[in-house]
Structure formats: C-alpha cells, structure tokens
Amino acid sequence: MCESCGCGDSKLVPVDVHERILEGNDRTARHNRHHFEEDGVFAINLMGSPGSGKTALLEATASSMRDRGRFIGAISGDLATDNDATRLRRAGIPSLAITTGQACHLDAEMIHEALHDPPWKKLDYLFIENVGNLVCPAVYDLGQRANVVALSVTEGVDKPLKYPVMFRKADLVVITKIDLLPHLGGDVSIAAITDALSRVMPNPIHIAVSARTGEGMDAWTRWLVATARP
Amino acid sequence: MCESCGCGDSKLVPVDVHERILEGNDRTARHNRHHFEEDGVFAINLMGSPGSGKTALLEATASSMRDRGRFIGAISGDLATDNDATRLRRAGIPSLAITTGQACHLDAEMIHEALHDPPWKKLDYLFIENVGNLVCPAVYDLGQRANVVALSVTEGVDKPLKYPVMFRKADLVVITKIDLLPHLGGDVSIAAITDALSRVMPNPIHIAVSARTGEGMDAWTRWLVATARP
Numbered sequence: 001m002c003e004s005c006g007c008g009d010s011k012l013v014p015v016d017v018h019e020r021i022l023e024g025n026d027r028t029a030r031h032n033r034h035h036f037e038e039d040g041v042f043a044i045n046l047m048g049s050p051g052s053g054k055t056a057l058l059e060a061t062a063s064s065m066r067d068r069g070r071f072i073g074a075i076s077g078d079l080a081t082d083n084d085a086t087r088l089r090r091a092g093i094p095s096l097a098i099t100t101g102q103a104c105h106l107d108a109e110m111i112h113e114a115l116h117d118p119p120w121k122k123l124d125y126l127f128i129e130n131v132g133n134l135v136c137p138a139v140y141d142l143g144q145r146a147n148v149v150a151l152s153v154t155e156g157v158d159k160p161l162k163y164p165v166m167f168r169k170a171d172l173v174v175i176t177k178i179d180l181l182p183h184l185g186g187d188v189s190i191a192a193i194t195d196a197l198s199r200v201m202p203n204p205i206h207i208a209v210s211a212r213t214g215e216g217m218d219a220w221t222r223w224l225v226a227t228a229r230p
Numbered sequence: 231m232c233e234s235c236g237c238g239d240s241k242l243v244p245v246d247v248h249e250r251i252l253e254g255n256d257r258t259a260r261h262n263r264h265h266f267e268e269d270g271v272f273a274i275n276l277m278g279s280p281g282s283g284k285t286a287l288l289e290a291t292a293s294s295m296r297d298r299g300r301f302i303g304a305i306s307g308d309l310a311t312d313n314d315a316t317r318l319r320r321a322g323i324p325s326l327a328i329t330t331g332q333a334c335h336l337d338a339e340m341i342h343e344a345l346h347d348p349p350w351k352k353l354d355y356l357f358i359e360n361v362g363n364l365v366c367p368a369v370y371d372l373g374q375r376a377n378v379v380a381l382s383v384t385e386g387v388d389k390p391l392k393y394p395v396m397f398r399k400a401d402l403v404v405i406t407k408i409d410l411l412p413h414l415g416g417d418v419s420i421a422a423i424t425d426a427l428s429r430v431m432p433n434p435i436h437i438a439v440s441a442r443t444g445e446g447m448d449a450w451t452r453w454l455v456a457t458a459r460p
Contacts, residue, residue, distance in 0.1 A: 017247060049280045050364045050393065051385025078392045079365065102395055104334065104365035132392070133365055134280045135309065135334035154384040154410070155281025162308045162362070163280065165332055177384070183413045185442070212415070 025140055028108035032115060032143025039121040042228040043128060045142050047166060048150035049159075050132030053176035053211060055084045057150055057220075058127055059091040060211040064221040066092075071122070075114050076129040077106040084129060094119050105136040108143055125224065134163040146171040146227060153177050153184060157192040160200045167200045171227075172207065174220060179210040255370055258338035262345065262373025269351040272458040273358060275372050277396065278380035279389075280362030283406035283441060285314045287380055287450075288357055289321040290441040294451040296322075301352070305344050306359040307336040314359060324349050335366040338373060355454065364393040376401040376457060383407050383414060387422040390430045397430045402437065402453060409440040 036043045048054050058074055065072050073094040076084035082097030089095050096117060098110050111128060120126055128144060130137040138147075149170040151159060154177055160167040167173065175193055190208050198204040207223060209216030266273045278284050288304055295302050303324040306314035312327030319325050326347060328340050341358060350356055358374060360367040368377075379400040381389060384407055390397040397403065405423055420438050428434045437453060439446030 014247065017244065049362070050389055051279060051382065080394050081388065081391050083388050083392065102365075102369075104363070131365065132279070133334070133363055135332070135361065135363055136366070139332075152281065152384065154382065154407070158311065158313050159280050159362075161311050162313065164310050180384070180410065180413055183410055 022139075025108045028112050029141035029143040032108055032111050033145075034143075035115055036126070036143060036145070041120060041123050041126050042146075042224075043126045043142070043144040044146050044148050045130060045137070045144040046127050046148050046150065047130045047134075047137045047170075048132065048176075049134050049152070049155060052132065052150040052152045052155065054129050054132070054150045055087055056211040057174060057176060057209065058088055058093060058129065060209075060214065060217055061127075061221065061224075062088075062091050062093045064217050065125070065224065068221060068225060070124040070225065072125040072127060073120055073123040074127045074129055075106075075111065077110070077131045079103070079131065094123070100131060104131060104133050105140050106130050106142060107140045111142045125228065134159065134166050138166040138169050149173045150176050151193070153181050153188055153190075153193070157188055157196055160193075160196040164200045167197060168202065170201060171203075172205050172223060173197055173201070175206055175208040177210060177212075178208045178215060179213050252369075255338045258342050259371035259373040262338055262341055263375075264373075265345055266356070266373060266375070271350060271353050271356050272376075272454075273356045273372070273374040274376050274378050275358050275360060275367070275374040276378050276380065277360045277364075277367045277400075278362065278406075279364050279382070279385060282362065282380040282382045282385065284359050284362070284380045285317055286441040287404060287406060287439065288318055288323060288359065290439075290444065290447055291357075291451065291454075292318075292321050292323045294447050295355070295454065298451060298455060300354040300455065302355040302357060303350060303353040304357045304359055305336075305341065307340070307361045309333070309361065324353070330361060334361060334363050335370055336360050336372060337370045341372045355458065364389065364396050368396040368399050379403045380406050381423070383411050383418055383420075383423070387418055387426055390423075390426040394430045397427060398432065400431060401433075401457075402435050403427055403431070404450060405436055405438040407440060407442075408438045408445060409443050 046054050074088050075096050077098045085095040085097035147170050207219045276284050304318050305326050307328045315325040315327035377400050437449045
C-alpha cells in the first residue's frame with residue numbers, strides 16, 4: 001500500500017486500516033463470486049490505461065459473441081460521465097455506469113450494489129470495465145473469474161515492465177489498436193511488447209487485435225468461449 | 231478520498247488519517263517550493279496516462295530549450311524500472327529515477343529526498359515526470375509552480391470529461407502525438423479534444439505537438455519561457 005492509499009506501500013496509513021480495507025473488499029468479492037457462479041455468469045475484470053481501447057474492444061466483441069450464441073453485458077467505471085455505458089448500449093450490450101467521483105478504481109462493494117439489477121443473471125459474460133488506470137485496479141478483487149488487461153500499441157513497448165503488478169495478475173493481455181502499428185516508430189512491434197510481457201506474466205498469454213479492422217477478434221472470442229467452459 | 235486511498239472519496243479510511251496524509255504532504259510540498267524558489271528553478275509536475283508521450287516530449291524539449299539558453303533536468307517516477315531517466319540522460323537531460331514500488335503517484339516527500347542531489351540547483355527547469363496515471367497524481371502537491379498534463383490523441387476525445395480532477399488542475403494541456411491524427415477514426419480531432427478541455431479547465435490552455443515531427447514544439451518552449459518569467 002502506498003503512503004496515501006490502499007494501492008501501494010504504506011508509510012502513513014496505519015497497517016490495520018489497510019488490512020481492514022482489503023479484508024472487507026475480499027469478503028464482498030467472495031460474495032460477488034458466489035452470485036456469479038450461482039447464476040452461471042463469467043465475470044471479467046477488464047483493465048487498462050485510459051484510452052487503451054477497452055470500450056471499443058467490447059463494442060466489437062458483442063456481435064462476434066452473438067454469432068456464437070453468447071450474450072454479454074457490461075458495468076463501466078469512470079470518475080465522471082456515463083459515456084462508456086451509453087456507447088455500449090448503442091452496440092446492443094446491456095450496460096450500467098458506475099461513476100466513482102475521485103476514486104481511482106472499482107471495488108467489490110460498488111459491483112455488489114450494481115448486481116442488484118436483475119438482467120445480469122441472463123448473461124453468459126459480464127465485463128467489468130474498470131477505471132482507466134494501470135496501477136490501483138489491480139489490487140482490488142471484484143469477484144471476477146478472469147483478469148484481462150487491454151494494452152494499446154500506442155502506449156509503447158515497456159509498460160509491462162513499468163507496471164508489473166497489473167500485468168503479473170493478468171490471465172490475458174489483449175494488445176489493441178494493431179492497425180496503428182505501421183504508423184508508430186520502428187521500435188514498436190508486437191514482438192517487443194510480447195517480450196516485455198514474458199518478463200512479467202507468470203503465464204504470458206496475449207492476443208493482438210484491432211477492434212476497427214476486426215483482426216484478431218476471432219482469437220479473442222475463441223479465448224472467451226474456451227476459458228468460460230466449466 | 232476514495233474508500234481505499236488518499237486519492238478519492240472515503241468510506242473506510244478514517245477522515246483524520248486522510249487529513250494527516252494530505253497535510254503532511256502539503257507541508258513538505260511548501261518546503262520543496264521554497265527550495266525551488268531559492269534556487270531559481272521552475273518546477274513542473276508533468277502528468278498523463280501511461281504512454282501519453284511524457285518522456286518523448288521531454289526528449290524533444292531539451293534541444294529546443296538549449297537553443298534558447300535554458301537548461302532542463304528531470305525526475306521520473308515509475309512503479310518499476312529506470313527506463314525513462316535512462317532515455318532522458320541519453321538525450322542530455324540530467325535525470326533521476328524514483329521507483330515507487332506499488333504506489334500510484336509521486337508525493338512531496340519522494341521529491342524532497344531527490345532534491346538532496348545538488349545538480350538541480352543549476353537548472354532553469356525541473357520536470358517532475360509523474361507516474362503514468364490520470365487520477366491519483368492530481369491530488370498530491372509536489373511543490374511545483376505549474377501542472378502540465380500530456381494527453382495523446384490516441385486516447386480519444388473524452389478523457390477530460392472522464393478524469394475532470396486532473397484536467398481541472400492543469401495550467402496547460404499538451405496534446406501529443408498529433409502526427410497520428412490522420413490514422414485515427416474521423417471523430418478524433420483537435421477541435422473535439424479542445425471542446426472537451428474547455429468544459430473542464432477553468433482557463434483552457436492547450437498546445438498541440440508532435441515530438442516526432444517537431445510540430446508545435448516551438449509554441450511549447452515559448453510557453454515554458456513566458457510562464458517561468460518572474
């Protein structure tokens with residue numbers, strides 16, 4: 001935990017306060033997980049930097065998944081605005097916005113409150129689109145079955161090394177916006193990004209996609225179907 | 231303050247703990263500010279998302295500023311690696327890395343420790359390149375004279391609305407990577423980004439640059455020189 005926050009190393013916040021926060025969160029996360037299992041909903045904590053393409057990925061995912069007879073929904077977290085949930089609803093995805101005010105991540109309690117909305121039970125997948133942030137969201141269990149991190153090629157190649165906590169906890173990294181690769185500097189390549197991932201992730205799995213051209217979307221939806229198998 | 235951290239709204243961390251953290255930070259920030267004023271160093275808190283181009287902006291800034299007879303240095307914060315400080319030193323910029331471990335932002339105490347290194351006194355400008363994060367760094371005063379936020383065109387147009395705390399506190403927003411504009415979707419434009427900035431910033435000042443092509447760099451260095459005038 002950091003000296004100011006539950007997200008990093010602590011100098012100032014008393015250890016018992018930190019522990020109480022994370023214990024309380026983990027308790028609610030277990031409760032959420034129980035709900036998801038009971039209702040047969042595969043929950044994914046989708047994280048990434050601001051502008052890493054999380055919403056565009058979900059927009060493109062909806063129709064591919066519908067073709068496979070699977071239905072997805074989303075809870076989108078942002079400090080302000082419900083822009084993402086509105087975009088997703090336009091793409092036919094039942095979506096709810098959580099506005100966090102000044103908070104830098106979603107927590108299990110926010111998700112628990114959102115779960116009182118009954119339509120989630122009919123879904124196959126619930127994507128929890130976290131606040132755009134490569135640090136704090138990694139620390140808070142929400143009750144998900146899988147952590148997916150969206151990493152845009154425009155962010156450069158060394159983000160896994162600079163933000164290792166996030167990438168260490170990822171079950172999958174979706175490398176996004178690959179249609180922009182030809183326009184970036186010569187040192188940005190999928191090979192360089194996956195090399196960085198392999199230094200941090202215990203089990204480095206990644207899929208490179210462009211939500212705009214559709215490249216890689218088939219591999220991503222196949223991963224979703226295979227991973228959600230009971 | 232958020233329920234887990236000094237960065238957002240609090241439900242769980244006791245109010246007195248939050249207040250003590252921010253009061254302690256502000257006290258050290260005042261101390262840092264006094265040092266900067268005494269030594270005639272103009273300190274800038276440079277913030278932005280991971281991959282928003284903060285380091286590339288500084289690399290490109292060094293030579294433009296040298297041409298104007300001004301010398302810059304940098305302190306670069308990241309959870310892990312000293313990649314940015316290494317890159318900046320290669321560009322001739324005296325630089326120090328602060329690795330924060332799991333902490334999501336720099337604080338005044340970290341900067342104060344770094345200031346014990348004597349070369350800073352000879353600089354005209356000290357750029358404090360914060361951890362890549364559009365939320366938490368906005369809350370912690372470091373003793374800087376100006377807040378500058380780097381916002382890449384690849385992050386889309388609505389980030390100022392989604393992360394208003396960061397943009398509300400910015401003295402200047404540098405819109406980066408404008409060389410990529412022709413390759414992005416039709417709804418991404420400088421006009422759309424500046425429209426979003428004008429809804430959040432009390433005094434919306436922005437400069438659009440490409441560190442790669444050099445476009446806009448002259449306006450940026452002119453802003454630096456004009457703003458640092460006593």
